[in-house]
Amino acid sequence: MADSLSRGFFAGNNTLWKAILSAGIFLYLLLVLYSNRQNPSVFFIRWPPPADISPIGDDGDGDRTNLSHIAFGIMGSVATWPKRRGYTEAWWRRNQTRGFIYLDRQPPPEYLPWPETAPPYRVVDNISYLFQTVKPRFELMPRMVHGILELFREEDRGGAGGLRWIVMGDDDSIFFVDNIVDVLSEYDHNKYYYLGWHSESVISNYWFSFDQAFGGGGIVLSYPAAKALAADMEGCLVRYAKSSSADLITMTCIADIGVNLTPHKGIHQSQTP
Ligand SMILES: *[C@@H]1O[C@H](CO)[C@@H](O)[C@H](O)[C@H]1NC(C)=O
Numbered sequence: 001m002a003d004s005l006s007r008g009f010f011a012g013n014n015t016l017w018k019a020i021l022s023a024g025i026f027l028y029l030l031l032v033l034y035s036n037r038q039n040p041s042v043f044f045i046r047w048p049p050p051a052d053i054s055p056i057g058d059d060g061d062g063d064r065t066n067l068s069h070i071a072f073g074i075m076g077s078v079a080t081w082p083k084r085r086g087y088t089e090a091w092w093r094r095n096q097t098r099g100f101i102y103l104d105r106q107p108p109p110e111y112l113p114w115p116e117t118a119p120p121y122r123v124v125d126n127i128s129y130l131f132q133t134v135k136p137r138f139e140l141m142p143r144m145v146h147g148i149l150e151l152f153r154e155e156d157r158g159g160a161g162g163l164r165w166i167v168m169g170d171d172d173s174i175f176f177v178d179n180i181v182d183v184l185s186e187y188d189h190n191k192y193y194y195l196g197w198h199s200e201s202v203i204s205n206y207w208f209s210f211d212q213a214f215g216g217g218g219i220v221l222s223y224p225a226a227k228a229l230a231a232d233m234e235g236c237l238v239r240y241a242k243s244s245s246a247d248l249i250t251m252t253c254i255a256d257i258g259v260n261l262t263p264h265k266g267i268h269q270s271q272t273p
Pocket residue numbers: 063064065066067068162
């Protein structure tokens with residue numbers, strides 16, 4: 001009884017159902033074509049397709065990350081400067097790259113005037129006042145990490161510096177500046193990032209950490225990560241005064257603000273035998 005009823009219903013109104021179906025398809029297509037394009041995901045189809053997909057570092061108004069947003073901090077020393085200056089001068093672009101080379105003391109007169117082909121120099125802060133009670137294992141290590149704060153302090157310019165990223169390296173690090181700009185423009189500088197790469201020597205990763213960026217290849221911090229690290233810098237240098245390496249102190253200090261390494265292939269720390 002029910003069977004014959006339903007069959008009769010569908011069979012008897014075949015043309016009606018076809019008309020309803022056609023009208024449905026027609027209305028659906030109409031909706032897809034003329035729907036509010038701000039919210040096209042409702043229909044799972046976006047028509048017309050988006051003209052271009054903006055990179056993450058570009059919020060659509062042409063504000064893509066460029067060289068002017070990246071500050072470089074190079075950890076050097078007066079003793080290594082004469083032999084290593086060529087490494088830094090090889091990639092430094094006068095009036096284009098921003099940042100400083102940090103020296104352990106004032107350069108002697110024979111190194112002055114300071115060449116314009118190199119980053120301007122700064123003498124690192126004397127932070128011995130931090131270590132009244134806890135003596136650092138190596139004096140040099142906390143001072144190198146403190147360089148991150150010193151770079152941030154000067155390049156941030158109280159928030160007016162247009163700073164998005166800081167890149168830390170050694171005085172024998174070589175940076176491919178255009179590649180760094182390309183890579184960083186794909187990341188959102190408003191998020192917390194700690195970019196770097198492991199050592200190419202497995203034993204070094206074992207000795208220090210597999211989650212550590214090795215500074216010889218450069219470490220990169222986004223603005224909020226650098227800011228948070230700078231805010232907690234003095235406390236963390238005291239906490240980890242007994243650490244054996246500047247890169248390890250950097251990693252643990254960054255871990256304390258809740259940020260892990262984002263490994264990025266292409267940042268190479270090589271081991272020369
Ligand atoms: C870099 O971007 C800024 C905007 O954030 C812009 O004012 C500046 O002209 C850009 N520089 C270059 C070299 O494109």
